[in-house]
Amino acid sequence: KEASDRPVSTSAAGVQVRGVPAKKAPGLAFAQYTKCFLLGKTLNRSPVDIAKQLYKDDERIIALTEKAAVAAANTLNDSWAGALVLDEGGVFADFNDFLLPQTVYGRFGNNGIPSLNQVPFNVPFGAETEGSEGYWVGEGKPKPVTKGAFARDSLAPLKVAAITVATKELLRHSSIAAEIRLRNMLVNGLRKRLDLDFINPAKALVANVSPASILNGATSIASSGNDADAIRCDFQALVEVFTSQQNSLTNAVWIMPTHIALAVSLLRNALGQSEFPGLGMSGGQLLGLPVIVSDYTPFDSDGAIVALVNASDIYVGDEGGFSIDMSTEAALQMDDTPTNASVSGGSNDSVTATSMVSLWQTNSVGFLAEREINWMRNPWRVAAAYLTGVNWGSCGSP
Numbered sequence: 001k002e003a004s005d006r007p008v009s010t011s012a013a014g015v016q017v018r019g020v021p022a023k024k025a026p027g028l029a030f031a032q033y034t035k036c037f038l039l040g041k042t043l044n045r046s047p048v049d050i051a052k053q054l055y056k057d058d059e060r061i062i063a064l065t066e067k068a069a070v071a072a073a074n075t076l077n078d079s080w081a082g083a084l085v086l087d088e089g090g091v092f093a094d095f096n097d098f099l100l101p102q103t104v105y106g107r108f109g110n111n112g113i114p115s116l117n118q119v120p121f122n123v124p125f126g127a128e129t130e131g132s133e134g135y136w137v138g139e140g141k142p143k144p145v146t147k148g149a150f151a152r153d154s155l156a157p158l159k160v161a162a163i164t165v166a167t168k169e170l171l172r173h174s175s176i177a178a179e180i181r182l183r184n185m186l187v188n189g190l191r192k193r194l195d196l197d198f199i200n201p202a203k204a205l206v207a208n209v210s211p212a213s214i215l216n217g218a219t220s221i222a223s224s225g226n227d228a229d230a231i232r233c234d235f236q237a238l239v240e241v242f243t244s245q246q247n248s249l250t251n252a253v254w255i256m257p258t259h260i261a262l263a264v265s266l267l268r269n270a271l272g273q274s275e276f277p278g279l280g281m282s283g284g285q286l287l288g289l290p291v292i293v294s295d296y297t298p299f300d301s302d303g304a305i306v307a308l309v310n311a312s313d314i315y316v317g318d319e320g321g322f323s324i325d326m327s328t329e330a331a332l333q334m335d336d337t338p339t340n341a342s343v344s345g346g347s348n349d350s351v352t353a354t355s356m357v358s359l360w361q362t363n364s365v366g367f368l369a370e371r372e373i374n375w376m377r378n379p380w381r382v383a384a385a386y387l388t389g390v391n392w393g394s395c396g397s398p
Contacts, residue, residue, distance in 0.1 A: 028180065030324075033061050038326055038365055103194045104255060104294045105316070105375070107283075113290045114251035114311035121157045121317045121374070155317035155374040158210060160197075162190050163332065163368050165359070190369055195296035198375065199255055199307065201386065202298070214314055214377045215307055219385040223303060226391050228267050228275040234387055235287050238308040241385040251312040252289050256390075257297040257304045258282075263393025303389035313383030317374040325368040331356040332366055 032055060040047035051062045109115035119125045135144045164185040197203045201220065203213035219241050224230045242249050262281035269275055278285040283293050289308075298305050333339070334357050359366050377383040 029058070029060060031180075032058075034324055034326065034367070036061065038328075041328065102191050103198075104292050104296075105194055105198050105373075107292045108253070108311055108314075111290075113253055113292065116311050116314045116316045116375075119155055119315050119317055121319060121372075122154055124152045124154045125315070153315075153376070155315060155376060156208070157317065157319075157372045158208075158374045159370050159372050160190060160193050160210075161368060161370045162188075162193065163366055164188075165332065165334070165364050165366050168328070168363050168365055185367065190371055192296055194371075194373070195294050196298075199294065199296070199305075200298050201305065211375050212377075214309060214375065214384050215305075215386050216377075218307075218377065219382070220388050221385065223306075223387045223390045223392070226393065228269070231264065231267075231276070231392050232287070234306075234390075235308075238385050238387065242308075242310065242382050245382045247310060247313070247382045249289075249308075249310060251310050253309050253311055254286055254289055254291040254306065255297065255309060256291060256293060256306040257299060258293045258295055260304050260306060260390060260392055261286075261291060261293045265393075267393055299390075303391040305386050305388060306390045306392075307384055307386035309384045310382070313378040313381050315376050315378065319372065323370045325370075327359060327366050327368075328364070329360050330366055331358050333357075 033051075036047045036051045036054065039045070039050045043050075048062065051058075055061045105116070107113055133146050135146070137143050166181075166185060170181065197210060197213060199215060200213050201215040201218065203210075204216055205212035221234070221237050221241070224233045224237070239249060242252075258281050261279055261283065264276055264286065265274070265279045265281065265284075267275040276286055279291060281293065283291045285291060297307075333355070
């Protein structure tokens with residue numbers, strides 16, 4: 001092996017180093033950057049020193065820890081803390097690029113899939129509610145005046161958050177496996193919540209908290225059957241929902257569960273040929289339209305949900321806002337429906353919170369990951385429709 005690939009084992013002030021790869025997996029740099037600050041706090045050492053010891057060949061992480069090791073300030077001052085929001089070396093962008101392709105939302109605009117309609121936060125935008133018309137005009141006749149109709153709306157920044165807990169022993173063990181575990185912990189909670197709430201028709205708007213699913217209130221149609229002919233019939237039924245209101249499907253995208261995409265890809269005709277070539281369990285195309293698959297698309301005993309979405313009619317506010325925080329002294333409610341000890345009256349509030357767990361007492365570290373994002377379906381046009389009870393192919397529902 002080359003010297004750079006040879007495992008090493010050293011120990012200094014509780015930090016163990018067991019080999020650093022020359023090339024990092026996606027999102028790993030951010031996890032390593034985060035770990036430098038945690039170990040610095042835990043061991044009462046400078047995060048810069050930790051970074052130089054663990055990742056001496058990675059100038060990106062060293063530069064980030066050096067820049068961030070200053071007193072708190074605001075990000076509006078470009079000559080002071082404002083400079084800290086810059087992504088030196090692409091570490092934060094690398095983590096974001098690792099998160100987004102794993103979500104339904106993040107796959108729009110990539111690999112031939114049409115983009116969603118990006119709009120800035122808190123800025124009114126106009127959406128067409130009625131199209132204009134043209135007219136035939138005879139010689140010497142007056143030309144009619146046409147008009148369209150528009151409505152104004154805006155998207156406020158909302159945040160999706162996930163807290164995960166790891167032991168200090170896991171983080172001190174500086175192997176690549178431990179760093180990948182940290183990266184995955186930071187991603188998985190956000191990924192699941194984004195996918196569930198983006199596509200689940202049951203997810204309604206919670207004012208100033210979370211957006212409604214793009215399928216909430218959309219037209220639903222019961223699937224007609226399981227074979228190839230039924231799939232084509234279901235597709236025609238969905239298309240007619242759009243065309244009945246003269247909404248073009250030039251930016252249409254399928255969204256379906258992974259197991260349904262796999263089942264459809266296995267369908268064969270009498271000659272043994274694939275009924276729907278180009279489709280696999282990782283996506284592809286179905287009947288000429290791109291497919292996004294997800295493990296979090298809803299299904300029940302009757303079958304799955306398969307949606308057809310016109311990407312240009314889905315408005316998204318996303319300015320890349322992402323933050324990570326950590327603590328070793330906090331007390332946490334180890335519960336996915338935490339109560340509020342000081343405020344009563346809400347659906348999850350009570351006078352006494354659930355049992356608290358001390359991170360300090362259990363030698364643990366809590367990570368809080370937050371992402372600012374919001375979306376809405378164009379309420380004035382047919383932007384999405386979906387099938388229910390889908391059991392396409394031979395595999396059916398899991």
